[in-house]
Amino acid sequence: MAENNPFGFDPEDLDRVVREAGEELRELKDRIFSFLEPPAAQPRTQPRPETTGEKGDGVWVVYTSDDDGVAHIDQVHRTELDALRTLKGNTDPRRSVRFLPYGMSVSILDRPSADEDTASDPDATAED
Numbered sequence: 001m002a003e004n005n006p007f008g009f010d011p012e013d014l015d016r017v018v019r020e021a022g023e024e025l026r027e028l029k030d031r032i033f034s035f036l037e038p039p040a041a042q043p044r045t046q047p048r049p050e051t052t053g054e055k056g057d058g059v060w061v062v063y064t065s066d067d068d069g070v071a072h073i074d075q076v077h078r079t080e081l082d083a084l085r086t087l088k089g090n091t092d093p094r095r096s097v098r099f100l101p102y103g104m105s106v107s108i109l110d111r112p113s114a115d116e117d118t119a120s121d122p123d124a125t126a127e128d
Contacts, residue, residue: 058101071109
């Protein structure tokens with residue numbers, strides 16, 4: 001034994017140290033690679049209902065409201081981008097863009113007039 005142990009450790013100790021160092025290096029490598037990999041996207045647990053605008057069941061309209069608040073359709077577009085390009089140089093504050101789902105009446109775009117606002121407001125007083 002004296003010839004195998006001149007420095008205070010034997011060959012089995014060296015084997016054990018090398019084996020443990022190899023395992024620790026593998027764990028370190030795994031940690032580094034897991035840090036560099038992008039995180040996996042977590043699936044939604046409860047999906048949102050798809051809206052009409054996301055499904056694309058409708059059109060984008062460019063409309064103008066007259067003095068009475070009634071909307072008049074000027075142009076109809078398939079995409080929002082096309083409709084916004086139409087209004088690129090718009091200076092008329094009564095002209096705007098809105099998504100209109102299929103089956104929806106154009107009257108939804110009408111703005112209430114001042115008479116309708118006061119009629120629906122119970123606190124408003126009538127002028128004689």
